[in-house]
Amino acid sequence: MAKTEKKLNIKQGHWILAKLGKRVLRPGGIELTDKMIESLKISNKDDVVEFAPGLGLTAKKTCSFSPKSYTAVEINEEAASIVRKRVKYDKMRLIVANAVESTLPDSCADKVYCEAMLTMQSNKNKGTIISEAARILRPGGYYAIHEICLIPDDVSEMLKRGIYHDLATAIQVNARPITLPEWKELFANAGLEVVSYSTNNMHLLEPKRVINDEGVFRTMKIVFNILTHPAMRKRVLGMRRIFRKYEDSLRSITILAKKV
Numbered sequence: 231m232a233k234t235e236k237k238l239n240i241k242q243g244h245w246i247l248a249k250l251g252k253r254v255l256r257p258g259g260i261e262l263t264d265k266m267i268e269s270l271k272i273s274n275k276d277d278v279v280e281f282a283p284g285l286g287l288t289a290k291k292t293c294s295f296s297p298k299s300y301t302a303v304e305i306n307e308e309a310a311s312i313v314r315k316r317v318k319y320d321k322m323r324l325i326v327a328n329a330v331e332s333t334l335p336d337s338c339a340d341k342v343y344c345e346a347m348l349t350m351q352s353n354k355n356k357g358t359i360i361s362e363a364a365r366i367l368r369p370g371g372y373y374a375i376h377e378i379c380l381i382p383d384d385v386s387e388m389l390k391r392g393i394y395h396d397l398a399t400a401i402q403v404n405a406r407p408i409t410l411p412e413w414k415e416l417f418a419n420a421g422l423e424v425v426s427y428s429t430n431n432m433h434l435l436e437p438k439r440v441i442n443d444e445g446v447f448r449t450m451k452i453v454f455n456i457l458t459h460p461a462m463r464k465r466v467l468g469m470r471r472i473f474r475k476y477e478d479s480l481r482s483i484t485i486l487a488k489k490v
């Protein structure tokens with residue numbers, strides 16, 4: 231396992247995957263990340279902010295567009311130091327802070343985005359973080375997310391509660407995916423208008439997706455690490471079992487919204 235990932239000594243599902251060598255930790259894979267980044271149309275005129283860069287994979291992609299500035303707000307000290315090492319961009323700034331209160335000034339960004347972070351927040355915090363994105367955006371600026379959504383729109387409360395319970399047990403994070411209308415409501419409450427969205431299946435741990443996201447060589451390394459670490463193998467298989475169990479109810483989604 232890479233030294234940097236070994237430092238993430240945390241029980242949460244995404245850090246287990248990171249320790250095993252997985253770099254793509256967002257629900258819709260590289261495919262949906264690419265759609266999200268494409269929708270943002272990042273240029274050298276943009277001040278870009280990313281909440282929760284994790285291991286810095288999308289950060290690299292963003293910086294390849296040479297934005298006027300790239301600022302990452304990451305709550306986890308170790309993750310932030312990994313991003314610092316992996317992403318070399320002279321206009322990059324890293325802030326170790328909670329996205330609830332990014333410490334950034336009002337109207338300082340043209341584009342803001344985050345992946346695989348809001349779903350793991352309570353609904354109150356989801357709203358607070360979306361409002362924080364709206365606060366730091368300039369009027370006309372864009373906010374994009376890449377998260378998990380529940381289908382159908384009128385999913386029963388009982389099923390929702392079952393999904394929340396099983397996800398919390400498997401991932402050891404209180405993941406609370408919501409439906410598209412619920413996401414739209416949170417955006418509207420923050421003064422953001424949904425412009426477009428796109429969905430994908432929740433195949434984060436399915437072999438075809440892993441190969442597509444990580445490449446053949448890294449997938450082989452991940453499989454080796456899974457086979458040689460029984461405790462982590464149990465956790466990964468537990469997560470995959472829950473994703474499969476709720477295959478018909480969980481989708482990954484990217485949403486683009488504009489500050490009106």
Ligand SMILES: C[S@@+](CC[C@H](N)C(=O)[O-])C[C@H]1O[C@@H](n2cnc3c(N)ncnc32)[C@H](O)[C@@H]1O
Nearest residue numbers: 244255256282283284305306328329345346347
């Ligand atoms: C599942 S990982 C996703 C990382 C990355 N966005 C990706 O898609 O690969 C979740 C990340 O969100 C960060 N995070 C969680 N809550 C946060 C918060 N309130 N503010 C900033 N970062 C947060 C975690 O430290 C972690 O890096």
